[in-house]
Every structure is written in structure tokens, then in C-alpha cells.
Amino acid sequence: MKVLKDILYKVSLTTTTGDMELGVKDIVFDSRHVTEGSAFVAIKGTQVDGHEFIEKAISLGAESIICEQLPEKLIDGITYVVVVNSARALGIMASNYFDNPSENIQVIAITGTNGKTTTATLLHQLFMRMGYSTGLLSTVENKINETVIHATHTTPDAVSVQALLRKMVADGCTHCFMEASSHAIVQERIAGLKLAGAVFTNISHDHLDYHGTFDEYIKAKKKLFDELPKDAFALVNGDDKRGMVMLQNCKASHQTFALRSPADFKAKIISNTLEGLELEINSKMIWFRMIGSFNAYNLLAVLGVTVLLGEEEDEVLRELSGIRGAKGRFDRISIAGITAIVDYAHTPDALDNVLKTINAARTGGEQLITVVGCGGNRDKTKRPIMAKIAVQESDKTILTSDNPRFEEPNDILKDMQAGVGPSEIRKTLSIVDRREAIKTACMLSQKGDIILIAGKGHEDYQEVNGVKHHFDDTEIVTEFLQQLTQG
Ligand SMILES: CC(=O)N[C@H]1[C@@H](OP(=O)(O)OP(=O)(O)OC[C@H]2O[C@@H](n3ccc(=O)[nH]c3=O)[C@H](O)[C@@H]2O)O[C@H](CO)[C@@H](O)[C@@H]1O[C@H](C)C(=O)N[C@@H](C)C(=O)N[C@H](CCC(=O)O)C(=O)O
Ligand SMILES: Nc1ncnc2c1ncn2[C@@H]1O[C@H](COP(=O)(O)OP(=O)(O)OP(=O)(O)O)[C@@H](O)[C@H]1O
Ligand SMILES: N[C@H](CCC[C@H](N)C(=O)O)C(=O)O
Ligand SMILES: [Mg+2]
Numbered sequence: 001m002k003v004l005k006d007i008l009y010k011v012s013l014t015t016t017t018g019d020m021e022l023g024v025k026d027i028v029f030d031s032r033h034v035t036e037g038s039a040f041v042a043i044k045g046t047q048v049d050g051h052e053f054i055e056k057a058i059s060l061g062a063e064s065i066i067c068e069q070l071p072e073k074l075i076d077g078i079t080y081v082v083v084v085n086s087a088r089a090l091g092i093m094a095s096n097y098f099d100n101p102s103e104n105i106q107v108i109a110i111t112g113t114n115g116k117t118t119t120a121t122l123l124h125q126l127f128m129r130m131g132y133s134t135g136l137l138s139t140v141e142n143k144i145n146e147t148v149i150h151a152t153h154t155t156p157d158a159v160s161v162q163a164l165l166r167k168m169v170a171d172g173c174t175h176c177f178m179e180a181s182s183h184a185i186v187q188e189r190i191a192g193l194k195l196a197g198a199v200f201t202n203i204s205h206d207h208l209d210y211h212g213t214f215d216e217y218i219k220a221k222k223k224l225f226d227e228l229p230k231d232a233f234a235l236v237n238g239d240d241k242r243g244m245v246m247l248q249n250c251k252a253s254h255q256t257f258a259l260r261s262p263a264d265f266k267a268k269i270i271s272n273t274l275e276g277l278e279l280e281i282n283s284k285m286i287w288f289r290m291i292g293s294f295n296a297y298n299l300l301a302v303l304g305v306t307v308l309l310g311e312e313e314d315e316v317l318r319e320l321s322g323i324r325g326a327k328g329r330f331d332r333i334s335i336a337g338i339t340a341i342v343d344y345a346h347t348p349d350a351l352d353n354v355l356k357t358i359n360a361a362r363t364g365g366e367q368l369i370t371v372v373g374c375g376g377n378r379d380k381t382k383r384p385i386m387a388k389i390a391v392q393e394s395d396k397t398i399l400t401s402d403n404p405r406f407e408e409p410n411d412i413l414k415d416m417q418a419g420v421g422p423s424e425i426r427k428t429l430s431i432v433d434r435r436e437a438i439k440t441a442c443m444l445s446q447k448g449d450i451i452l453i454a455g456k457g458h459e460d461y462q463e464v465n466g467v468k469h470h471f472d473d474t475e476i477v478t479e480f481l482q483q484l485t486q487g
Helices: 050-059 086-097 116-129 158-170 182-186 214-226 243-247 293-308 313-320 348-361 382-393 409-417 422-427 434-444 473-486
Strands: 002-004 022-024 039-041 064-067 079-082 106-111 134-137 142-144 147-149 175-179 197-200 233-237 253-258 268-273 276-281 284-288 331-335 338-343 368-374 396-401 428-430 450-454 461-464 467-470
Touching: 039 050, 039 086, 050 064, 064 086, 086 158, 106 116, 106 214, 116 134, 116 175, 116 293, 116 313, 134 158, 142 158, 158 175, 182 214, 197 214, 197 293, 214 243, 233 243, 233 293, 253 293, 268 293, 268 348, 276 293, 284 313, 293 313, 293 348, 331 473, 338 348, 338 473, 348 368, 348 382, 348 450, 368 382, 368 409, 368 434, 382 396, 382 409, 382 422, 396 409, 396 434, 409 428, 422 428, 434 450, 434 473, 450 473
Parallel strands: 039 064, 064 079, 106 175, 106 197, 134 175, 197 233, 233 253, 338 450, 368 396, 368 450, 396 428
Antiparallel strands: 002 022, 134 142, 142 147, 268 276, 276 284, 331 338, 461 467
């Protein structure tokens, strides 16, 4: 049996033990996973209140209960711990339970609307190339060195975060690069973590369904920086007007990266084509395989983190120039003279950036066909905006489904169609079946054309009514483009 020390986050022990240590066999926050001798942490969620399951947890063997309010009926032999914020207590307890792994590995958290996966993945690839044992927690996958552990969230739950860090430490990792989603920050999935640094990539429209207002969304991101310790660094995008907001009242060392504003880490774009980016950094010209000006920001963030962690700039740039980035981010498939681009752009800003990157690199003559959908049970207000951007920036647009989740796909399409102006209707199609939409884009395209398939990137499924069916944009577009060459 493990002994938890220092679990007290403004905790007041109300019942049996009067002790500040709690011996538990496991920590669970879902009554359905309770085991004999575990501590059950009751969390108020978006769907239900975990406090409703306290009795059930005890009946399944929980011996201690961490909660914000005591249940009416207290049961003999059970330890109840009342805390101000049980989600936060969960993070701190989990850290203690796994022997505070973040004290033995440098953890860097990356937040922002777009660019988290790209930045974290580049950092992981770079540190591996430089010979470090390195961990990664990302939307696409979690990794301990090259061993992949399936990711269900951008940031795992608090117990999984600590368990994964524990495993990284046991496997000799010295660094971990992780995404901190705004949901995770608000839900305290990273409470209890000692961070060596945090990065802010940018903030734009997303997740207003969850945060309510843009100000609340900014506040969620800022919380990461407010809680950084003094010996950490806070590296922010100086060209994003909220970058400086993140640094207000932040105790950590203030660091910036930028293309336009004065900054600690600065670059100038020399050329930006569909082959890659040429950047001037400290009077050196460096070629990167990443595409689009937005990736110049991601590369600068990576450079900043690496130098702040004590690496030598020239070596970093040399290694970085050969790296490709994360799966599903501007992946190019060229068949029969047609170029398909599969990209995870699922926010207005990302879609606009990707389309502008493609348009800037076009030589003329060819047409750009965009296939895009919006996820169900997510921010509805981004739907017409994304459709509008797609239609304005493309020669033809096919509006389709993304992950409908529990929504009616045609209702999502209607929300998107509201962003298409009357003069643009003639160049817009709506095809609810994403596979058919991709097929149609292929059939409409001719040699030289570009097809952008946006929104799902690396995802290998489509989620419909709670079921994830196999679905892979890259696989499907390859199949149809190959058919064109055969027929
Ligand atoms: C909206 C949201 O973020 N929800 C997350 C949240 O669930 P919730 O608050 O809805 O939980 P709930 O169902 O209300 O339950 C409340 C509590 O009661 C417990 N419970 C519930 C039922 C029961 O029978 N017994 C029981 O004990 C639950 O375990 C929970 O502790 O806490 C859960 C445990 O950590 C997460 O799995 C869940 O992620 C859901 C599945 C999700 O889709 N989240 C997405 C939006 C998300 O987190 N996305 C971000 C990335 C976003 C981005 O930046 O693009 C991510 O980090 O992945
Ligand atoms: N720095 C950036 N600024 C704006 N757009 C970007 C940036 N980096 C990537 N993008 C665009 O956003 C998409 C998502 O990028 P990425 O997966 O790196 O972001 P993320 O922040 O991890 O997203 P999520 O919140 O879903 O985890 C990319 O496919 C690309 O279209
Ligand atoms: N992390 C994002 C991913 C969105 C990906 C897009 N394909 C969708 O399903 O909306 C979210 O959970 O909102
Ligand atoms: Mg991500």
C-alpha cells in the first residue's frame, strides 16, 4: 500500500483519521473503475457530478473519498477528505502517488489554439535526433522514446499524465514535450506538474462552446503561465497580441519569438513555397521542410525552447532543417499530376493560413478544390466562418462532414452553408458523405490541380453517434486518385 504525502491542497480533513497522510492502492476519478482499497475523487463534470457516485464507489471498494462536499450519509471506516477543488487535488495526489515524476524530467507544456501538436512533435523528433531519451504527449500519439502509446485526448487525464511521466522517468527520459489544451488547463489535468517551461503559440477562434466567451478562453490559456514557477521559462509569440497578456504577472523568465515584433528569437521569411521555407535566423539562411508562414512560428518556438534548455543554436538549426513534422499536417500526396493536401486545419485561423499558403505558392492556371467539414458537439459559431473562408480562398469548395459525433450531419452542413454568400453558391457543393465528397473532388480535378482536404489530418476514424468507424482522408484520396490513373 502506498502512502500519499502532502496531498493537501487547501484540504481540511473532516472525519476519521485526522491524519495528513492517506494510504491508497489506487486513485480513480470514475466510479466505474473503482478497485478495492482505492481513493475515489469526486469531480463535477460537464455531464454529471461525480459526487453522485460516492456511494457506488464505496460499494465497489473505495476506502477514501476526496470531494468538495461531504455526502449526507457518512459510512464507518471510510476516510473523507474535503477539498476546495477536487480536480486539482486529483492532479496533486496523482503526482504524489507516482513519486512526483516531473521533478525528475524537464516537462515543457505547449498551449495555443493552433500549432501545439506541430511544436511538441518537432521538439520530440529534434531531441531524439540529438540523442536524448524523450517523451511526447500529443493529440496524435503519446510516445516514450519511439514507443507509441495511443492518445485519446490532446492532454490525457491527470492520472494518466502522471502515470505516463512516471514511465518516462523509469525509461530514462530527460525531457517531455506535451500539449496543454485549454480544456485540460481548466479541468486541472496538469495540476501537480512541475514545469520547466511553457509555450504560447497563438490564440484565435475555437472552443467557445466550452469556454463561453473569448475572454474566458484567453483566461484558460493564461492560467498555465500564471502558475509557472520562478525557475521556469515562459516563451510566447510576440506577434500575437495576447502573447504579452500571457506574461502579465507570470513569475517565470519572460521570453518571446516573432517574425514581425522585436523578440528574443526572431526570423525573417526569405522564401515560402510548397517545397518548404527558407528563413534567415541570426544572419544565417536555413532551409526547412515545413510549409507555410505559420510553420515559421512553430520552428521559432522550437528553436526558443531548445536554446532555453541549454542547446547550441547552430546544432539545433542543422538538425531541425531535416525534420518533417507531425502526421496529418500539410501531408502531400501527388498522383497523376494532381496534388492532394491532407491537413488538420479545424479552426478558421488554421484553414485561412493553409489556404493562403497554398494560394501564395500557386503558379496560376491550376484550380484549388477544398473539401472541409466541421465537428459535431463542438463550437457551432466557427462553422459559417470556416465555410466562408474555404469558399473565398478556393475555386471550388465541397462542404461535407467531419466527426458528426451526436449531431445530425445535415444540420452541421446547414450551419456551414450560412457562411456562403449568394454569389459563391455556384462554386460550392454540399455532400454529406465525406468519402463521396473526396471522390467528387478527385473527379473534378485535372492535372496540375490541388485538392485540400481539411479538418481531420492524422485521424484514422470518423466518429458517428459515439462509434468510431475507420476513416482516413489520406487513404481515401490516394485510392480515388489512383483510380483516375487507371480509368
Ligand atoms: C468536455 C470535456 O472536456 N470532458 C472531459 C471531462 O469529462 P466531463 O467533465 O464531461 O465528465 P462527466 O461525464 O460530466 O463526469 C464527471 C465525473 O463523474 C465521473 N463519473 C461519471 C459517470 C459515472 O458513472 N461515474 C463517475 O464517477 C467521471 O469520471 C468524471 O470524473 O473529463 C473526462 C476525464 O478527464 C474527459 O474524458 C472528458 O473529455 C471528453 C471525452 C472530450 O471529448 N473532451 C474534449 C473536448 C477535450 O478534452 N479536448 C481537448 C483538446 C481540445 C483542443 O484543444 O482542440 C483534449 O485535451 O483532448
Ligand atoms: N502556428 C500556427 N498558427 C496557425 N495555424 C497553425 C499553426 N500551426 C499549425 N497550424 C494549422 O493548424 C492545424 C493544427 O495544427 P496542430 O495540430 O499543430 O495544432 P494543435 O494546436 O495541436 O491543435 P489541437 O488543438 O486540435 O490539438 C494544422 O494542420 C495547420 O493547418
Ligand atoms: N481537439 C479538437 C479536434 C477537432 C478535430 C476535428 N476533426 C473535429 O472533430 O472537430 C477538438 O476536440 O475539438
Ligand atoms: Mg494538438
